[in-house]
Amino acid sequence: METLSIDSLKPNSSFTGDLLLDSSFLLLPKGADVNESLIKALKTWNVEHILCDGNLSIGGEIEETPIELEPSSVIQHTEEKISVNIKKVIENSKQSIFDSSEKARLNSVHEVYEEYMNYIERVFTHYSTHKVIDQADLSDAVQQLCVFIKENRRYILRLAQNPKESDRNFIVVHAMRTTVFAIAIAQQLKMPLSKMIDLGVTCILHEIGMLRLPPQLYNTSKKLTSGQRAQISRHTVFGYTIIKDLNFPIPVQLGVLEHHEKENGMGYPRRLPGEKIEPIAKIISVACSYEAISSPRTYKDERTTFDALLEMIQNRERAYDDVVLKALLYTVSLYPIGTYVYLSNRKIGVVIDSNQKNPKCPIVQMITEKEADGSPKTIQTSPELSILRILSKQEKEDILKVVESKESAMDQAKKIAQNNEVAVNTASAQKPVIQKAQSIASLEKVSVSAAASSPSAGQSSENSTEEVDISMFE
Known part of the structure; x- marks a missing residue:
């Protein structure tokens, strides 16, 4: 495996082998073009050398090998369509609006909530095994979720505010809760449906870069070293690379890349000031942080949603957008729904x-x-x-x-x-x-x-x- 200096990277160059940050972290698959934003991101993070399992070739002479799915995989992917699972559960839940008790309606909303988590899990699993995400299906799923949250806002927020113990991967639970909070905030802000769909898609995928990291980094109960924290912080760049390679819309790409940027310019990966941060990323930053503070992790105890909201609205370091914070406050109330x-x-x-x-x-x-x-x-x-x-x-x-x-x-x-x-x-x-x-x-x-x-x-x-x-x- 050859070691390359970052200074040797040129835009529009490609490689006959995978490009890696080290022996474990894939940066670019073989045949993918290097671009200026990737080079800039690597320099921002003070990465001086990379590894290449192949040769450097200028001008894109190496064709990227298309991904071929086995027939069984294609059938499996078809079964994951929203029309087969989520729509059916949503349709069943509508009956509870007319002929069920408050408790029964809450239970039916819970079924939809769980099915969406199943769906997110399948999206991540399918990408991990096939490097493919069905964008049309994902957008359709998010559109259905936007409508469902509008019709059942107080029920689904009550569920999202009180996560139960689960054996699911925390990334799936985090993605679902963050998506619910973000869409509810967007509805408070009167965001158009088309932009709300982009927001929801970005929320579901905003931690996809974690798939390029060893699970022991983010599932550990031990305090992380500075080097481990630096590795985890690279998930935004990894996620951006994944979403860009899959040709998602620019706002989605930037939302994934910038969801840890802060209004005070102290976020990562590019330390952008507030006026340069993608609007979608500003909403995800608030929703993501609110979810993380109030959610149990292997390395910290759970805090109440009330305490989480207090910490957010105090905004001592001016990390969050005030308009988005106000929308969060008026969405969940000072004493959050479910308290x-x-x-x-x-x-x-x-x-x-x-x-x-x-x-x-x-x-x-x-x-x-x-x-x-x-x-x-x-x-x-x-x-x-x-x-x-x-x-x-x-x-x-x-x-x-x-x-x-x-x-x-x-x-x-x-x-x-x-x-x-x-x-x-x-x-x-x-x-x-x-x-x-x-x-x-x-x-x-x-x-x-x-x-x-x-x-x-x-x-x-x-x-x-x-x-x-x-x-x-x-």
Whole structure:
């Protein structure tokens, strides 16, 4: 394998073998043309030498070998079309809008959410094995997602805000959550559908350069060395190279390349100032960072979406675009959708929607109360009926266990009634329901209020809205 100096690279040159940064990292496949942006990127990262498993040939004399798929691969790729999987699940979910409970609708949206993650996983797997991405299919999938998020915004944001433990590759989970947040932000900004599709495609693919890195670099639980961090930071250039070679539109290429650039000019790979950053990349930067802060990783603990939002809107280093930050705030509210909260009336609820007039006062669904028709009771919070603080992870888990137990007892009582059991048996079956309801009331008034009055709660950022200044966004 031959070692080449970066100074020896010339635009429009190609190689008879693969071009590598070292023995593990593929930079360009054989036959691909070197361009000025690639040379500039390598110099920016102070890469002085590269490896080549072949000879240098000026003028593109070596033809690039076309990728041929086996018949079975073509069939597999056809099965991945959106018309076969995602559309079917979306169509099924539409029934829940008319004839299902709130819980059933949330479950149906969850099915769509999971199917999109399956789809993203297949896109990455298919690229890894065949170096092909069906752009038309991907754009169609994103367009369907844009419509679905618009119709089910508060449900899908509730799911995205509360990721469950999963065996999926974190890149897939990160891509899905980031895409949901970014599209919701774009809808808040009234972005045209065509540009929103480019944004969604870019979001799904923005970490594709990670596929050129060893998994142990980004899946490790150990603190990274400066050299390892430098290797990971190259994923933007790797991703740009992949997307460019696949002939994606320029905004998508630049979005992948620039999603880690910062408004203050301290981002990477090119340290661009805010005015030179691709608009798509600005939205992904905010959505990507918000997702990363609030998501568990092997090397750090999970933080609440509330804490993540506070860190973002403070924007101490002026890293993010203020317009995009304001859109995020008004999209998810100060207390993000899906957050469990303790109210000034000493009751507990979960934030289910934002308030476009005041992000401090979102719409909250009460945990134990129902309307006359049996649907969950919702309230509009206000300065008079305000959120005192968010619940801790343990408090949330304890309450959900009690609620689940209550619902199970109620379902059991309904089944007994439907089976025409005698009145005494029905009354006996309903007794645990009353006990469970009483235990929930006790939990609301004792366990949670006690935590609210503890010294640690007074010090926490989870305590009160009065410490949060959002006047710059009003």
